[in-house]
Amino acid sequence: MTSADGYGDSTRCVSSVGSAHSPGQPMQLGPVFAAPYQLSEDEGSESDTYARASNPGWRGLEAALGILEGADHVVVTGSGMSAVTVTLRSLLQAGDTVVVPSDGYYQVRRYAEEALALLGIGVREVSTTGMGDASFAELLSGLPGRVVVVAETPSNPMLDVVDLRALAVVCHRVGAILVVDNTTPTPLGQRPLELGADVVVASGTKALSGHSDLLMGYIATSDADIAAKVERERLLSGTVLGPFETWLAHRSLGTAGLRFGRHCDNAQALADMLSGHPAVMSVRYPGLHTDPSYVVASEQMHRFGGLVSIELESAAAFHSFVSASELVTSATSFGGIHTTADRRARWGDQVSEGFVRISCGIEDTEDLLTDIQRALGGLTSGR
Ligand SMILES: Cc1ncc(COP(=O)(O)O)c(C=O)c1O
Missing domain, CATH: 3.90.1150.10 (Aspartate Aminotransferase, domain 1)
Incomplete structure (x- = not known):
């Protein structure tokens, strides 16, 4: 911290507010990095220029979630729904198709029907067990554009399960991207990336943070191109996780x-x-x-x-x-x-x-x- 010696009251007050991240500091309150001491002199640097782009609090939580999911890249978001929407908005455009579970979390279906369909993205609903049927491969190969399959297993609320190893093979055979909603099992119950999924989306609002006191989501992947796209979408859409939730979620992971x-x-x-x-x-x-x-x-x-x-x-x-x-x-x-x-x-x-x-x-x-x-x-x- 800057020495406050010789300054007037206001300068001393400003200087008394810590700006550096020190080990053991309990909470990064996510400054907007408007102050000169936060902005790197390297003008080519994209790191920590503005809290909506990246900040130390997110990076700590993302690193922790990366360990749990076995992912090279994690992007935290303001809710589980925003993890889903950021992912789908970054992977799909007009003429593409998304397959969503007909028996999964209902608001994912609603988003596909109410928002993605308006953008010219085709929406198909298939049940969780249906994604494991032999006819699913045939259905996939006939769908237009880039295809993204969203699976949720165990599904909420029926708790049906689909074989993710087999589903990943079926998706990859036709070039489809497999996104798995890992909310109900958490990474402690299941690690979809190890089973062949391309992307994990999840609500950390549930058992992962576990105290019913915050909303958060995350996207985990080991595909660098997908990670860059979702990070960009988070930046531009502003679907961010607040500093207090970031700290609370990270603190809660310990238990x-x-x-x-x-x-x-x-x-x-x-x-x-x-x-x-x-x-x-x-x-x-x-x-x-x-x-x-x-x-x-x-x-x-x-x-x-x-x-x-x-x-x-x-x-x-x-x-x-x-x-x-x-x-x-x-x-x-x-x-x-x-x-x-x-x-x-x-x-x-x-x-x-x-x-x-x-x-x-x-x-x-x-x-x-x-x-x-x-x-x-x-x-x-x-x-
Ligand atoms: C399977 C599943 N995915 C996503 C969500 C959305 O999460 P959030 O409420 O954190 O937006 C939920 C919420 O219940 C869910 O059950």
């Missing part, structure tokens, strides 16, 4: 392994308990031996994740269950430390009225199972 491990243990125990429960008509969890996703999931996932989807009899049964439970809260996000449940029909997902996606928190497993068992007991006791 992600512990938290995610408990999410997964709780989800497995809950799925086991609910299978065959009289109040539960069906259970989906990729880690259940009887689940249609199990064989492929055990080949490509390191952990099966913290989400369990169940079917109750009706919307009323869901409301009774949540109000009888002490530990389960009704909420639409997932991946937080608290166990939450979301009745997906309210958002228009093509599921039954009683379909519920449960996001297991990090409570003690026994406490969670006891509470849910008791809350569900109320649904069957009157029968």
